Amino acid sequence: MRRTMIVFIMAVTVVFSGCGISREARIQQIRSQYPQWDQATVERVAAGRVEVGMTEEMVVEILGKPWQVAREGKRDVWTYMTHVTGAWGELRPVPAFFVYLEGGKVEEIRGDQRRVVTPLR
Numbered sequence: 046m047r048r049t050m051i052v053f054i055m056a057v058t059v060v061f062s063g064c065g066i067s068r069e070a071r072i073q074q075i076r077s078q079y080p081q082w083d084q085a086t087v088e089r090v091a092a093g094r095v096e097v098g099m100t101e102e103m104v105v106e107i108l109g110k111p112w113q114v115a116r117e118g119k120r121d122v123w124t125y126m127t128h129v130t131g132a133w134g135e136l137r138p139v140p141a142f143f144v145y146l147e148g149g150k151v152e153e154i155r156g157d158q159r160r161v162v163t164p165l166r
Contacts, residue, residue, distance in 0.1 A: 075106065095144060095158055099151045104144055108161055112138070121146045127160040138162075 066074070071091045079087070079102075089096065090103050104123065111123035127141035142156035 079106075095142075095151060095154055097151050097153065101146060101149050104146075104151060108142075108144075108158075111144070112140075117145070119147055120152060125156075125158075125161040127162055 068091060072087055075082070075087050075090055079090075082090070086103070089099070090106050093107055095104055095107055108125055112126045113124040115122045115124070123144040123146065124140050125142040125144070126138040128136040129139050131137045140156070141160040142158045143154065144151055145153040145155070
């Protein structure tokens, strides 16, 4: 079973490694979807890193919709997941990255964004 899982993960990695689009193509895609954003904003979003001060719309463009939204005081907490292998070889989702928003803007980030399982674009 473990060998099967390793082969499966390797196959998925090979398949998806060729699915990425170039940075220039990503910039063009974002620019066409959000003509109101200036060039600096488009490039920040295309870089794919969530930063304090970004809007909800920018976060969704980078990571997709959150797996869970909760309320903590005045802030919304968006949770993004990763997958880990359980004791029996099954993949299970676990929280990996948290985005804290207040007034529609990112106020704080916690966790490791690199671990987030993002939607295919």
